[in-house]
Amino acid sequence: MSTATTSPAEIGAAVRQILGDALGYLLPAALRVAASARIAEHLSDGPLTPEQLAERSGTHADHLRRVLRFLATRDVFREDEEGRFHLTTAASVLKADFPVSMRNIVLLFTDDMYWKPAGRLDESVLRGNSVFDKVFDGQIFEHLPSDADATRLFVDAMADMSVLEHDGMAESYEFPESGTVVDVAGGLGGMLRAVLTRNPGLRGVLVDRAEVLARHRLEDETTTGRWETAEADFFKELPAGGDIYLLKRIIHDKSDEDAVRILTTVREAMSASSKLLIFDLVAPPGGIQGPSIMSDVLMMAVFEGKERTEAELTELLSKAGLKLSRILPTPSNMSVTEAVLAD
Ligand SMILES: C[S@@+](CC[C@H](N)C(=O)[O-])C[C@H]1O[C@@H](n2cnc3c(N)ncnc32)[C@H](O)[C@@H]1O
Incomplete structure (x- = not known):
């Protein structure tokens, strides 16, 4: 489209879009303020003025008010005519004790581990890899074991992110009536617990690092023993x-x-009748589109990965001595990719 045929109104809208997008980083920064100062928790018993909130959260009243007003433009908090702030549904999910809490996720996604490499996406694109290792000591999975707080935040946020998906995912695959399910790098075990709860004849093994396993959430009245x-x-x-x-x-x-190294280790542990289930997005043949594209850019900016197509997954599996047998949908944007030993 040339500017000659573009109306002033269209150009004005485009300029406003780019201006807003170029400052878009202020929104996650403001969400981080609310999450780290636990503003939603402080509002649990009713609305408060910025001064009351500042006193309870140890923040600066005027700056806090301005940040909360900004968030209120996105329906995260609401300001009333007396200048008091109220919880909204979007604000409530920032509470640490909300059943589907986004607090750890906001803190992780706005942590230096994500923020700094993402801010240097231009360098990643020049380099063809994340610059995480330029900011920290190695790429993210080399760095995490050296930082206990970062590991805790990462693992907790991953577990929280999955709370809504586990049930749907566990129901998306017809597990055998008996046998053993090994969840490799299963984090705190929410997925394995959902599988065991629905399949009373199955046993489960949760595999991860020792410090993660120490905080597992496998036990409930349906999974004991x-x-x-x-x-x-x-x-x-x-x-x-x-x-x-x-x-x-x-x-x-x-x-x-x-990925091939991990798939190879899994293949070495598998028997002729074992099955591997990969729960990840499967991008359409031309590459990822729609809202999930953000996840693909995140994989490039902060990690060294990508959201792969069926053809790309097939190739990785084949390099590890496995073959893709089928792909099943789940209620979330992820799929179940089933693989077995290659002949
Ligand atoms: C992205 S999280 C995914 C956790 C879980 N599967 C989920 O979907 O929520 C990655 C997990 O891999 C674990 N992990 C990282 N490096 C590992 C390794 N070398 N061996 C086993 N687990 C590892 C981490 O501790 C973490 O729990």
């Missing part, structure tokens, strides 16, 4: 003898090389 944890490194060796191996949100944040 049917689970165990196993510390293992998915680049080295995994528990053998599983009937089903799960990899959820693992392959998409890895480079092709690391």
Whole structure:
């Protein structure tokens, strides 16, 4: 479209769009203020003035008021005529004790680990890889083990992010009536617990790092006696003898090389009848489109991964001695990609 045929109104709208988008980073910055100062928690018992909120949260009243007004333009908090701020639904999900809490997710997505490499996306595009290693000591999965607080935030945010998806995902696949499900790098175990709850004849093994396993959430009245944890490194060796191996949100944040290394370790643990289920997005043949495209850019900016197509997944699996057998939808934007040993 040339500017000669573009109306002044269209140009004005385009300019406003670009101006807003170029300052879009202020929104996550403001969400971080609310999450870190626990503003939503302070409003749980009713509306408060900025001065009252500032006193309870140890912040500066005028600056806080201006940030909350900004968030109110997105229906995160509401200001009344007396200048008091109220909770809204969007503000409530920032509470740490909300059943589907977004607090850890906001804190992770606006943490230096995400923020700084994302702010240097231009360098990533020149380089063809995340600049995480220029900001920190190595790429993200080399850095995390050296920082206990960062690891805790990462693992907790991943667990919170999945709360709404686990039930739908566990129902999207017909698990066998008996046998063992090994959730590889399963984090705090929410997915494995959902699978065990729906399939009372199954046993489960949750694999992750020791410090993550120490905080697992596998136990409830339906799973007692049917689970165990196993510390293992998915680049080295995994528990053998599983009937089903799960990899959820693992392959998409890895480079092709690391993904093949992990898939190879899984294949070595599998028997002829085992199945591997990969829970990740499967991009359409031309590459990812729609809202999920943000996840693909995140995988490039902060990680070394990508949201892959069926053809790309097939190739990775084949390099690891596995073959893709089918892809099933789930209620979320992720799919279940089932693989078995290649002939
Ligand atoms: C992106 S999280 C995904 C967790 C979980 N599958 C989910 O969907 O919420 C990645 C997980 O991999 C674990 N992890 C990282 N490196 C690992 C390794 N070398 N061996 C085993 N687990 C590892 C982390 O501790 C973390 O729990």
